[in-house]
Amino acid sequence: xxxxxxxxxxxxxxxxxxxxxxxxxxxxxxxxxxxxxxxxxxxxxxxxxxxxxxxxxxxxxxxxxxxxxxxxxxxxxxxxxxxxxxxxxxx
Amino acid sequence: xxxxxxxxxxxxxxxxxxxxxxxxxxxxxxxxxxxxxxxxxxxxxxxxxxxxxxxxxxxxxxxxxxxxxxxxxxxxxxxxxxxxxxxxxxxxxxxxxxxxxxxxxxxxxxxxxxxxxxxxxxxxxxxxxxxxxxxxxxxxxxxxxxxxxxxxxxxxxxxxxxxxxxxxxxxxxxxxxxxxxxxxxxxxxxxxxxxxxxxxxxxxxxxxxxxxxxxxxxxxxxxxxxxxxxxxxxx
Numbered sequence: 001x002x003x004x005x006x007x008x009x010x011x012x013x014x015x016x017x018x019x020x021x022x023x024x025x026x027x028x029x030x031x032x033x034x035x036x037x038x039x040x041x042x043x044x045x046x047x048x049x050x051x052x053x054x055x056x057x058x059x060x061x062x063x064x065x066x067x068x069x070x071x072x073x074x075x076x077x078x079x080x081x082x083x084x085x086x087x088x089x090x091x
Numbered sequence: 092x093x094x095x096x097x098x099x100x101x102x103x104x105x106x107x108x109x110x111x112x113x114x115x116x117x118x119x120x121x122x123x124x125x126x127x128x129x130x131x132x133x134x135x136x137x138x139x140x141x142x143x144x145x146x147x148x149x150x151x152x153x154x155x156x157x158x159x160x161x162x163x164x165x166x167x168x169x170x171x172x173x174x175x176x177x178x179x180x181x182x183x184x185x186x187x188x189x190x191x192x193x194x195x196x197x198x199x200x201x202x203x204x205x206x207x208x209x210x211x212x213x214x215x216x217x218x219x220x221x222x223x224x225x226x227x228x229x230x231x232x233x234x235x236x237x238x239x240x241x242x243x244x245x246x247x248x249x250x251x252x253x254x255x256x257x258x259x260x261x262x263x264x265x266x267x268x269x270x271x272x273x274x275x276x277x278x279x280x281x282x283x284x285x286x287x288x289x290x291x292x293x294x295x296x297x298x299x300x301x302x303x304x305x306x307x308x309x310x311x312x313x314x315x316x317x318x319x320x321x322x323x324x325x326x
Contacts (some may be wrong), residue, residue, distance in 0.1 A: 036246075049239070067139070089280075
């Protein structure tokens, strides 16, 4: 899903500066994202924020994906044109 | 998507005359000769979304779902079934034949949707089908905590599966389906991940049809809020 830069407010109890560790579950809660921890398999997963930015602006969330030949396409590159975003599947 | 999946997509987008397509497929898709004659050549890019990135960003839970985005990058119609209705639920699950009234309903919906799309392309913001930001916000409520948690489980399950651990992935995929039963994307992807041989075949499996039939009075495709669109199809 790419990278996101998040300002970390001071004094949050989920930051252990001495041990240089972050409580991921609490951090996910701060972002408004649910977290799933699978300790047995060493995997964490974050869900999407429950208050996405699209609610404020109706701006289409951007993404970059490959086509069948591996060439990357970014939605924002189609500014200036109408876009019909049509999803299909191979199931 | 695996190689077989890409081959299915290539097959789907290949230009074909109506005469090459079985009647059962035409009925299912709501397609007819006149609409096919008006269709342009497929010059659009076809993108592969292995990790359901777009589905998560836009809240897409089924296919085919479409979103209209204007020249400024603003959504003018939120994710909605692209002219699809529940008429397919009346089909014979062994022959795929559909009752005439169900096939007619599918064609009507598809026609209304395509005409609305053409109207927006021609008129832009003046089209009655281009919705204001306030209406987009009303229709795109964003995921609830339950839905977002389902997305997190699905993400973990897909990750474990890619790492070659299908047994570890299964509980997360099942939990995603349990938390978000309206997501046929989760349900169908989970079936395929459990048995890759079913790629392209899921809609013909008893498991799939059992899940569809268990909907009862519920919708498979959410009703489309569009002027002229008929109420949901009922047998």
